């Protein structure tokens with residue numbers, strides 16, 4: 001009857017979102033008076049999940065599962081949920097989790113709610129708060145099916161260390177056949193991914209050209225941030241498409257989002273509404289971004305950003 005969690009890893013290391021879903025599942029388990037069982041595939045440090053509230057880790061070690069395959073991974077989770085008798089399964093908001101969750105929902109005859117942002121307000125009936133209409137509203141939805149799947153938004157719950165220990169068990173599920181074979185995986189970049197980043201520094205067309213991205217990268221480096229951009233910037237080839245944020249790009253749920261030379265079109269804002277603190281730097285005080293931002297600087301990026309970098313470097317040096 002434990003709560004089941006899918007914990008994603010890359011090259012054997014858990015992603016931050018994996019630790020967050022375990023933290024979340026522990027809160028749900030406490031409300032329901034049960035425990036947390038995590039499913040990990042080819043992870044090297046499965047024990048670490050105990051620190052975030054997992055009592056048990058079902059570890060699948062299989063070289064053929066090195067590349068993510070939604071049908072096979074959904075099959076593994078279905079097997080695990082049935083073995084454990086789990087009535088609640090928690091996954092993250094990553095592209096892979098969003099791919100496998102509906103397949104899993106079919107396998108378990110479960111209801112699935114994505115973009116969940118808080119622990120259930122009630123576990124009987126099981127009611128979750130989730131964002132809706134590209135993060136412009138929240139809804140409380142009851143999942144009435146016997147088995148429930150919760151898709152947790154990244155950075156919405158945070159990491160909670162409980163100092164516990166997890167028993168790690170080898171798990172050999174029946175791996176289902178898949179119509180898809182992954183031949184190779186090409187990563188666009190090795191930098192901090194936008195989806196996992198705590199801080200994102202993002203540039204728009206106001207930066208005039210790709211040759212001016214040095215200061216964006218420098219600001220990101222000082223802050224330990226990921227870099228992002230608006231759609232026209234990636235369309236123009238100034239930055240890679242993997243950095244494109246918004247309705248047609250990636251969603252960002254960082255703690256801090258700094259938008260530089262970005263007007264704040266509705267399609268851009270749709271991707272960053274879940275970020276906690278938004279800062280805009282723009283020459284035009286009428287730019288729509290100022291209405292969405294928590295802090296705004298009306299000014300020329302080419303003057304403001306170098307000063308910001310200088311101040312941050314001085315602050316870091318003084319506090320080193």
Ligand SMILES: Cc1cc2nc3c(=O)[nH]c(=O)nc-3n(C[C@H](O)[C@H](O)[C@H](O)COP(=O)(O)OP(=O)(O)OC[C@H]3O[C@@H](n4cnc5c(N)ncnc54)[C@H](O)[C@@H]3O)c2cc1C
Pocket residue numbers: 203204205206207229230231232233244245246247248249260261262263264265266267268271281282283284287299300301302
């Ligand atoms: C169906 C559809 C989907 C879309 N999806 C997305 C999406 O996912 N993501 C996205 O970003 N867009 C998307 N768009 C495009 C969107 O509508 C805007 O055109 C786009 O976001 C504008 O990008 P921008 O803010 O970089 O450029 P601009 O709108 O050109 O804004 C540049 C800003 O920089 C400011 N500026 C100029 N010089 C400086 C300076 N020296 N210092 C500081 N500020 C300066 C200007 O005042 C201006 O506000 C979509 C559009 C459509 C129709």
